[in-house]
Amino acid sequence: MTIKIKKQSGKSLRQTVEEMSGVDMSLCYQCKKCASGCPVTKYTQSPPSEIIRRLHLGAGDELLESDLVWMCLSCETCYGRCPMDINIPAVIDALRSLALEKGSKSPRGDMPLFNRKFLEAVKAYGRSYDLSMIMGYKLGSGSLMQDVEKFPSMLAKGKMAVLPPSGAEKKVVKRIFDRSKQAKGKKK
Amino acid sequence: MRYAYYPGCSAHSTARDMHESADAVARLLGIDLVEMKGWSCCGATSAHQTDRVMAASLPAANLLLAKEMGLDTVVTCAACYSRMKTANHEITSSADMRAAVADAVGQPYDGSVKVRHFVEILLEDFGIDKLRKRFKKSLNGLKVASYYGCLLVRPGNVTHFDDPENPTSLDRLVTAMGGESIDWPHKVECCGGGLNLTRTDVAVKLSSSIVEMAAASGADCIAVACPMCQASLDLRQKDIDAATGKKHHMPVLYITQLLGLCLGIPEKELGLSRLMVSPAGVLKALQPASSHQV
Incomplete structure (x- = not known):
């Protein structure tokens, strides 16, 4: 799979999300336990681990249109199982708030x-x-x-x-x- | 035993039966559920998907009502329970959030009002031994799949309800009622409730896997404590049948409906007629509680 990263100027999306969610993204070492337990991994393009990785790599607002942003069920399985206690649902909620603020494209199912x-x-x-x-x-x-x-x-x-x-x-x-x-x- | 009772919005629509059965059970056991006057919506998923401060403030407004009453809050809906617990957690762990919530609700709130699920007060405050003595009927070996879903048990550091991966609260109640609490792997899987209207295709796949696993594990019925789980498994069971090409007939009852039946409360007071999948098989299994169970 190819991950496309656009260059950003000013405050990065990662910084904004970290401030909004209180999550320190650097704690993630990509064990993918979140992706394994996520009930919608089968139905999305991007599992939770990939969202974090793309933030690591400097993703911009295109990340707000990832299908997981609105497919996430807030079931908290990822958070419950993360060995580093990363509150992934809070990251997703921050991405949702930003998607609304920035008027991102409506997802399937709206x-x-x-x-x-x-x-x-x-x-x-x-x-x-x-x-x-x-x-x-x-x-x-x-x-x-x-x-x-x-x-x-x-x-x-x-x-x-x-x-x-x-x-x-x-x-x-x-x-x-x-x-x-x-x-x-x-x-x- | 007196509590500030928060029924939640679904108590007057999709989960009327949850509210009715909890109310009837509490009344019979002498548990005083005092409905909060003027309670409002907890914000549910829609608030936390929109604005974090709003998501903490809507539950806080209700918890302040309980504070005025000087009582712990009791909730029957797992989603409201989760939102209230999360609000308390966020308010106690962040001074910024505390300030933002105080500004939104118009008075300070420190996150200290205790939030309990009705199942917790039955097990912890009333006690399972005392409860067992009150049963007039037994489930008589009926095989029950206890289904907890997400919001009661996760995240464990916020809800503190039982073990987040292998909870046993509902199982213990089922066993006390003389039922056989089956061992099955989908106790805490997600039913897909959050996508029920927007991505029905995905939601039905997730709820199908719950019903199919319960059936494959030999369950005669599923016991739930969450209105979204109940709707996903019961109201959508025809969709599940269509998606899987199998005819399931899996009654999905609130744990309080099962408790009510065993306590001898008339069916009408437990909202049993509101279930989409008939609970006739469950009713047929009921036997008078025999002395060895008491």
């Missing part, structure tokens, strides 16, 4: 859209609202018909709330969302 729809409901109601989240995601991703056969039984069995959730203390949730936007504004 997880950022899913997250946006999920968080929009949380911001509006203080709690998640599956029905609006799923509809919003399906409309946006064009996967309207997928799983549609599950809705009647989910509704009948009470596994899908029709009305939006109520009862949450929305003020604090709104404050958290507002501050988050501010934090992003400051960084730029």
